[in-house]
Amino acid sequence: MNVVRISWQGLLAALLALACLPLLPVTDVSSAGAGVTIIALIVAAVIVDGLPTGFAVRSLALLLGAHAGVWLLLQEIGPQNGTARTAFYLLLAACWLVAWRLASVLSGVKATSRTADVGLRLSIPLLFGIWILILWEGVVRGAGIPFVLLPPPSAIGVRIVNSLAILAADVNQTIFKAVLVGYVLGCGAGFAAAVAADRFAFLRRGLLPVGSMVSALPIIGVAPIMVMWFGFDWPSKAAVVVIMTFFPMLVNTSAGLSASGHMERDLMRTYASGYWQTLAKLRLPAAMPFIFNALKINSTLALIGAIVAEFFGTPVVGMGFRISTEVGRMNVDMVWAEIAVAALAGSAFYGVLALTERAVTFWHPSIRGG
Numbered sequence: 467m468n469v470v471r472i473s474w475q476g477l478l479a480a481l482l483a484l485a486c487l488p489l490l491p492v493t494d495v496s497s498a499g500a501g502v503t504i505i506a507l508i509v510a511a512v513i514v515d516g517l518p519t520g521f522a523v524r525s526l527a528l529l530l531g532a533h534a535g536v537w538l539l540l541q542e543i544g545p546q547n548g549t550a551r552t553a554f555y556l557l558l559a560a561c562w563l564v565a566w567r568l569a570s571v572l573s574g575v576k577a578t579s580r581t582a583d584v585g586l587r588l589s590i591p592l593l594f595g596i597w598i599l600i601l602w603e604g605v606v607r608g609a610g611i612p613f614v615l616l617p618p619p620s621a622i623g624v625r626i627v628n629s630l631a632i633l634a635a636d637v638n639q640t641i642f643k644a645v646l647v648g649y650v651l652g653c654g655a656g657f658a659a660a661v662a663a664d665r666f667a668f669l670r671r672g673l674l675p676v677g678s679m680v681s682a683l684p685i686i687g688v689a690p691i692m693v694m695w696f697g698f699d700w701p702s703k704a705a706v707v708v709i710m711t712f713f714p715m716l717v718n719t720s721a722g723l724s725a726s727g728h729m730e731r732d733l734m735r736t737y738a739s740g741y742w743q744t745l746a747k748l749r750l751p752a753a754m755p756f757i758f759n760a761l762k763i764n765s766t767l768a769l770i771g772a773i774v775a776e777f778f779g780t781p782v783v784g785m786g787f788r789i790s791t792e793v794g795r796m797n798v799d800m801v802w803a804e805i806a807v808a809a810l811a812g813s814a815f816y817g818v819l820a821l822t823e824r825a826v827t828f829w830h831p832s833i834r835g836g
Contacts, residue, residue: 475570476512479563482556483508489553493608496542501553507535508560515567521575528568536561536600540607548610558604565597617799622806625799632788633807640785641811643700644772648707653764655708656715657757663716664723665741674720681713689775698779706775711764718760722753758823765815769808 472480483505490498511531515524539557543550572590577583599619605611606618613621626633659677663670689706696702726749734744776786785804792800 471518472512472516473567473570475563475567476515479560479567480509480512482560482563486553486556486560489551489556491542492539492551492554492557493542493546494549494551495544495546500538500542501557504535504538504557504561507531507538508557508564511535511564512567515571521571525568525571528564528571532561532564532568535564536604540600540604543604543607547607550608554604554608558601558608562597562601565593569593614796614798617802621799622802625803626806629800629803633803635783636785636788636804637807637811639700639781639783640703640772640776641769644703644775644784645707645768647700648704648772649711649764649768651704652708652711652768653715653761656712656760657719659712660716660719660723661745663720664745670720674716677713677716680709683709685710685771685774686778689778692775693779699781700784703772703775703780703784707768707771710767710771714763714767715757715760718756718763719753722756723749725749725756726752754827755823758819758827762816762819762823765819766812769812769815773808 486492486501486505490501492501492504508531511527514527517524536558539554539561542554569590572586572593575586577586603618603620606616659669659673663673685706688709689702692702692705692709696705723745731744731748734748739747773786773789776784777790780787785808789801789804792798792804
């Protein structure tokens, strides 16, 4: 005998959906028929998920129930923003709960191959991100929030598509010039300073306090000075990035160089290894997790520093320049487009560093256990 076992997410989603029946239609300008269809999709997905069926059938039912339902729900709003009724928000929450259940099902799957494991690792955060945008779209359009306060993701996407040339020029100016140059110089200088401080005790005692003081400098105070020193173009922004990325690399590398145990160091001494041989073959490999931690921290700090520095003088191009200019013109969709591109670029940069870390520190327990 087949027993239906419904999860708490599914049960709550079904109850919310059924509670909408006396509250239909979902908007002031739609009919009750569309709402009934959405309710049927949600309830059907919950029932299929509760049946003793295979993983593929359950996942497909939840996928269709959540996304087909929310697509129909957003279609009911159409161009009539601000016309949503109580049933609209209840059904939006029900669809979200079904998507939550889908993410839970995917999280509990044991991958049988590396390809399947990578697919599952990517699908869950992708699903999470998509639903942040869906909820954002639904609430903004349903409640009729003014465009100036918060544009919907669909409007931001249209602005990105229509402004590719401008966005490409801004990315080239800010990321491929200021961020990358400043990141390489700042991280390289911090690494070299950490090795020098490790080799010479007087540098260790004098450099770390100075580096701590430099890290506490406010960026809004440093940026105008860098503009006066290096001009309005990207070198002044790269200088700000150098200042922001130097100290995290210095501190993390210094801590990493002390991570190797005394037994390993004593073993190297028994092999008559000098300082540089021990550094290259023992202490630097042991410090790699710390170094990559600094690189990942600096990947976000560099982007933030370059964008903020562009607020204090820049040519008529750059992500910070565009944000400050378009805010004054009330073109908030362009502002959000720049923010979205910056977030994607920062995430991609961080992802490349994370993959590189897995390849370099494959021996580390945290990587082997992953």
